[in-house]
Amino acid sequence: MSFIHANIIHLLAAVWFVICWGGYTRYASWKGRDTACLASVLHLYREDWMRRMLLRDNRIADASVVGNLERNASFFASSTLIILAGILTVLGASERAVSLLADIPMVQQASQGMSEIKLLCLALVFVYAFFTFSWCMRQYNFAAILIGSAPMIGERHVSEQERKAFAARAARVISMAANQFNFGLRSYYFGMTMLAWFVSPWLFMLMSAGVVLVLYRREFHSDVLDVMVYTPTEAPLPEANKEAV
Numbered sequence: 001m002s003f004i005h006a007n008i009i010h011l012l013a014a015v016w017f018v019i020c021w022g023g024y025t026r027y028a029s030w031k032g033r034d035t036a037c038l039a040s041v042l043h044l045y046r047e048d049w050m051r052r053m054l055l056r057d058n059r060i061a062d063a064s065v066v067g068n069l070e071r072n073a074s075f076f077a078s079s080t081l082i083i084l085a086g087i088l089t090v091l092g093a094s095e096r097a098v099s100l101l102a103d104i105p106m107v108q109q110a111s112q113g114m115s116e117i118k119l120l121c122l123a124l125v126f127v128y129a130f131f132t133f134s135w136c137m138r139q140y141n142f143a144a145i146l147i148g149s150a151p152m153i154g155e156r157h158v159s160e161q162e163r164k165a166f167a168a169r170a171a172r173v174i175s176m177a178a179n180q181f182n183f184g185l186r187s188y189y190f191g192m193t194m195l196a197w198f199v200s201p202w203l204f205m206l207m208s209a210g211v212v213l214v215l216y217r218r219e220f221h222s223d224v225l226d227v228m229v230y231t232p233t234e235a236p237l238p239e240a241n242k243e244a245v
Contacts, residue, residue, distance in 0.1 A: 007114050013201035014121065020208040021190050025183070028219060038219050039182065041228050043175045050167035050174075054150060062147050066174070070140035073181055076188075077133035080126050087123045091116060115198070122194045129187035132180045139177035146170045189215065 032040050053062045095112060150166060151158040189211050197204035219225075 007111070009201045010114055010118075010197070013197060013204045016205045017190070017193070017197075017208045020212050021186070024212045024215060025186070028215070031220070035220065036225065036229050038222070038225055038228075039175070039179065041225065042178065043171065045228070046171040046174050046178075047167060050170045051164075053147065053170075054163050054167060055153065057153055059147055059150065063144055066140055066144045066147060069174075069177070069181075070137055070144075073133045073136040073140065073177075073184070076181075076184055077130055077137065080130040080133060080184075083126050084123060084130070087119055087126065091119045091123070118194070118197050121197075122191060125187055125191040125194065129184045129191065132184040132187065136177050136180035136184065139173060139180060143170065143174045143177060146173060186215065 028037070028039075031037070049062075053059060056062075146166075147170065150170070151163060190208070193204065193207040193211050196207040
């Protein structure tokens with residue numbers, strides 16, 4: 001009880017961090033059901049991709065795209081293991097790390113036990129990131145298998161309804177993999193904010209709320225989203241015609 005009373009601000013900061021992360025994840029999933037966002041718009045593009053893929057005899061380019069997406073997840077999974085190794089190394093020398101932090105100005109002092117808890121929480125965040133990226137890699141493998149099993153043009157025993165169902169199913173698998181990749185990236189975003197916890201719990205809470213604002217802005221109101229949603233209905237006028245008008 002004395003430990004809790006002495007570190008109540010740090011514990012409240014950790015609770016606020018969990019609320020920001022988990023709350024935004026649920027909010028983004030709920031709002032994306034009826035609002036244009038990066039996830040929902042990209043899913044529509046993936047459905048178009050799969051429908052057009054079924055019209056091609058050569059699917060090498062499609063398999064290459066899935067392979068590139070899988071390599072991105074593999075890169076982050078490997079990087080996460082390196083980060084975890086660094087965190088565990090610092091955890092093994094926590095006493096020296098606490099003494100180094102004490103020499104930095106504007107850093108709120110914390111006990112060695114509290115500092116070790118912070119490092120363990122940071123490690124848990126990146127453990128979660130590793131699991132999401134590794135699961136993302138497996139789902140892209142599933143998508144590659146689906147592309148390999150896609151019906152070819154001219155197969156008479158495959159109806160048009162079956163082709164549409166296959167396209168929707170394949171697009172859904174790729175979107176599920178992309179969602180896991182997105183969860184892993186969020187882990188990196190929120191993991192970076194935990195570095196502020198070693199400076200001050202108040203700064204940690206402020207940075208957690210700031211990351212939520214950044215993620216919301218990028219997923220629901222970013223410029224790239226406006227570009228992907230907007231489709232011109234007519235060709236633009238040439239410059240000469242514009243001047244004449």
